[in-house]
Amino acid sequence: MGEGTAVHIWNSLEQVPRGFGPCVVTLGNFDGLHRGHQEVLEQVKAVARERGALAVALTFDPHPARVHRPETAPAQIMGLADKLAAMEQLGLDGVLVVPYTLEFAQQTPEEFVRSVFVDTLGACTVVVGHDVRFGKGNTGDLATMVGLGAQLGFDVVVVDDEGHDRRWSSTWVREVLEKGDVDTAAQVLGRWHSMSGEVVHGAARGRVLGFPTANLSPDACGIIPADGIYAGWLTDEHGKLWPAAVSVGSNPTFAGVSRQVEAFVIDRPEEPVEAFDLYGQHVVVAFVKRLRGMVAYTGPEALIEQMHHDVAEARDILAPAPR
Structure with missing residues (x-):
């Protein structure tokens, strides 16, 4: 594949051009696209280069577990x-x-392989x-x-x-995300864990306390890590x-507040609020390090003091340029 060439994304078998191939293909759910997935896809690319073929990944939407076992299906690490x-x-x-x-x-195994790998992708x-x-x-x-x-004319690489x-x-x-261990999550993923979604209006409590936050929509994509305060981007x-x-x-510290993800931008520009308005924007929040768990304070004053400490600690952690 040439540098700068767009990746073809097909959302059904019918969208794949007739006569496509030959290709080297792999299949999987690829949830999180962790380092194991990355190794597989790098192998697909390497074999494709050797054989003068195209490198293709096959994935599913929704995750099969959500179709077969919706009540016990695991939370998705990232959205489609x-x-x-990625x-x-x-x-x-x-x-x-x-x-x-x-x-x-x-579909039987043979029906699936013949229809998708052979007839559609020319594997x-x-x-x-x-x-x-x-x-x-x-x-x-x-x-x-x-x-x-x-039987059908393709090699298998394990x-x-x-x-x-x-x-x-x-x-x-x-x-590890369930424990708030975003350090280990980053090691397994090969990058920081992140969530993405629209910034929506919250209770504006942070603004009143002097820490205006960007609140992610409840339908934001990505697993929410354990409750607590994190340094992030x-x-x-x-x-x-x-x-x-x-x-x-x-x-x-405040009653009646539902679980949410909100980000306070550190050292935001000294401009009017409207000049730095994230409302309605689709943003990505990456979790770099967990600073502490969630604690109930005796009142706003104690909370504000702790928030100043959290911001200072996050600033120090994030001072180097992001990887």
């Missing part, structure tokens, strides 16, 4: 748009997003992990894929995920990066 943006940055030639339905899930090579599962009831496994490759103390996984990311819709102290929780 953020996942696609995949584009890796330099793939194409990403196929397959709408996942109960009807689609009824010459399929890259998978040892634990790959696919087809109705997840009855297809690595041996099935190898057999279908021999990615070796050994060599780590613990295998990179989306489950690991969820575990806010990226506005113009791509400008702002250091921030980020509050997650219901603020126990």
